Amino acid sequence: MIEYQRDQQQTIPDSQVKIVGVGGAGLNMIDRVALDGMQGVELLALASDARSLTSSVASEKVQLGAKLTMGLGCGGDPELGGRAAKEQETEIRDALRDRDMVFVCVGLGGGTGSGAAPLVTRIAREMGAFVVVFATMPFEFEGRRRREQAESALNEISVIANALVTFENARMGELVLAAQGIHEAFAAADRMISESIQAVTRLVVRPGIINVGLDDLMSSLNATRSRCLFGSGIAHGENRSQAALQNALTSPLLEKGRLLRNTRTALVHICGGEGMTLFEVELLMRELSKHVPDDAHILFGAAVDANMGDGLSVTIISSLPEDQLTQQEVVESVVAEPEVTPVVDEVVVSEKVEEEVVPVVEVASEQEEVEESAPAAVEVVSEGNLLDRLEEVEEELEETLFESEGAELPEVSEEVELSESQEEVVEEVIEAVEGEEPHEEEPDEMTMFEELEREVADDLIEEAVKSTKASKAGQAELELDGGPRGKFEGEAPNLVDGEDLDIPPYLRNKR
Numbered sequence: 001m002i003e004y005q006r007d008q009q010q011t012i013p014d015s016q017v018k019i020v021g022v023g024g025a026g027l028n029m030i031d032r033v034a035l036d037g038m039q040g041v042e043l044l045a046l047a048s049d050a051r052s053l054t055s056s057v058a059s060e061k062v063q064l065g066a067k068l069t070m071g072l073g074c075g076g077d078p079e080l081g082g083r084a085a086k087e088q089e090t091e092i093r094d095a096l097r098d099r100d101m102v103f104v105c106v107g108l109g110g111g112t113g114s115g116a117a118p119l120v121t122r123i124a125r126e127m128g129a130f131v132v133v134f135a136t137m138p139f140e141f142e143g144r145r146r147r148e149q150a151e152s153a154l155n156e157i158s159v160i161a162n163a164l165v166t167f168e169n170a171r172m173g174e175l176v177l178a179a180q181g182i183h184e185a186f187a188a189a190d191r192m193i194s195e196s197i198q199a200v201t202r203l204v205v206r207p208g209i210i211n212v213g214l215d216d217l218m219s220s221l222n223a224t225r226s227r228c229l230f231g232s233g234i235a236h237g238e239n240r241s242q243a244a245l246q247n248a249l250t251s252p253l254l255e256k257g258r259l260l261r262n263t264r265t266a267l268v269h270i271c272g273g274e275g276m277t278l279f280e281v282e283l284l285m286r287e288l289s290k291h292v293p294d295d296a297h298i299l300f301g302a303a304v305d306a307n308m309g310d311g312l313s314v315t316i317i318s319s320l321p322e323d324q325l326t327q328q329e330v331v332e333s334v335v336a337e338p339e340v341t342p343v344v345d346e347v348v349v350s351e352k353v354e355e356e357v358v359p360v361v362e363v364a365s366e367q368e369e370v371e372e373s374a375p376a377a378v379e380v381v382s383e384g385n386l387l388d389r390l391e392e393v394e395e396e397l398e399e400t401l402f403e404s405e406g407a408e409l410p411e412v413s414e415e416v417e418l419s420e421s422q423e424e425v426v427e428e429v430i431e432a433v434e435g436e437e438p439h440e441e442e443p444d445e446m447t448m449f450e451e452l453e454r455e456v457a458d459d460l461i462e463e464a465v466k467s468t469k470a471s472k473a474g475q476a477e478l479e480l481d482g483g484p485r486g487k488f489e490g491e492a493p494n495l496v497d498g499e500d501l502d503i504p505p506y507l508r509n510k511r
């Protein structure tokens with residue numbers, strides 16, 4: 001059962017809220033907030049790059065390090081960014097004076113944002129504001145240096161800010177199609193951040209029937225090194241409370257509510273038009289309780305806003321420490337593994353071998369390493385046959401040659417006679433070798449044993465083809481490891497204990 005507070009808490013007037021963008025990314029984020037039509041709050045742009053400042057829609061702008069960087073950016077150097085901010089410390093202090101709440105938006109990893117955001121956060125705190133920092137972490141591909149710069153700035157910020165909400169760019173990238181590119185990923189991040197800011201602002205600035213205080217907000221967001229869980233949904237008409245909750249849960253940052261399962265504290269805010277009833281609120285909260293642990297601390301707020309008409313919105317904010325997040329992902333992937341890939345789909349078979357494969361798969365499915373055994377079995381069935389047949393032909397050929405040699409070496413012009421069935425097999429082999437590629441349907445990976453087996457097969461084929469071609473064409477030379485050796489034509493054989501020493505040991509042993 002969820003318990004929530006109903007005592008009235010202090011709220012903040014819009015005019016007391018300031019949203020600050022720091023660095024290029026920060027400016028883009030606050031532009032998004034402005035585009036989303038957030039009213040009443042002031043936007044402050046802080047950047048060293050004069051061009052970014054010029055194009056920002058913020059009503060108030062401060063150029064950082066005007067003398068130091070001469071209107072250029074900080075070139076990815078946070079140390080320079082820090083000094084640039086220091087140069088304009090007085091202006092920043094003035095701009096943040098008498099504000100109850102300050103949101104700092106920054107993309108970490110570059111020079112200006114990473115260097116200046118910690119100082120801006122500190123100044124805002126010193127000026128008495130409650131400070132929530134929204135920070136994005138760089139993409140993996142941006143390199144280790146950017147990542148380290150971002151980590152270092154984040155560590156600094158996390159001990160100064162009242163609440164810190166981090167967004168992984170890589171995670172944002174997953175929200176857009178790969179083909180859409182990096183720009184869209186950034187735009188998705190900006191939208192998400194803008195929505196979060198609006199939601200948080202709604203929580204603390206709208207006087208409600210049940211208010212959320214800054215301390216509530218802080219306890220839901222202040223886990224250091226955590227991923228922000230955020231979902232917001234809106235619905236109209238009948239069943240709007242349940243529909244709004246469903247919409248909120250589908251937010252990618254909540255992964256369909258999955259990530260809420262481990263949360264310790266969640267902040268939920270419901271906002272509706274004048275027709276919103278307490279019954280709707282109860283219904284929504286009861287449904288939500290199915291997605292969070294029984295002992296989770298739910299901070300709840302509700303507000304009536306005439307502008308909502310017949311709409312009802314719900315915002316869920318929470319955070320999950322990164323270590324818990326990783327553990328959960330690992331556990332889920334382990335659990336999910338067995339059902340990921342049906343075994344039969346793994347085995348690519350031609351129609352011809354299908355009949356042989358299916359029983360192999362069925363047997364293997366009772367064992368543990370099904371995927372490995374199935375393709376291997378297919379391999380052995382088909383290739384084993386070919387090997388056996390080739391070995392037989394090879395032996396027969398050798399015997400034919402050996403017999404001729406043992407009795408009397410054939411004349412150089414003499415043809416080696418093949419039986420009809422031998423010829424058929426050899427024809428087949430020649431076709432296989434000269435026609436289509438015999439190993440076209442090889443699986444991508446072969447074991448060492450399979451490779452060896454393949455090599456032996458290739459050698460056998462080559463030998464058989466060579467001998468057969470030679471015999472069929474009636475060629476003059478009889479190849480026995482380079483031709484007859486150790487005996488001159490017309491001379492008597494070197495016989496010792498009945499063994500003809502002129503016959504190579506290889507062939508003698510075969511007898």
Ligand SMILES: Nc1nc2c(ncn2[C@@H]2O[C@H](COP(=O)(O)OP(=O)(O)OP(=O)(O)O)[C@@H](O)[C@H]2O)c(=O)[nH]1
Binds near residue numbers: 075111146
């Ligand atoms: N959300 C979002 N992130 C961005 C955007 N542009 C860049 N980033 C990220 O923010 C990081 C910092 O980039 P900027 O804000 O452009 O850099 P800066 O802080 O102004 O620093 P300098 O350019 O070195 O002066 C990058 O490494 C990106 O990960 C954007 O438009 N939106």
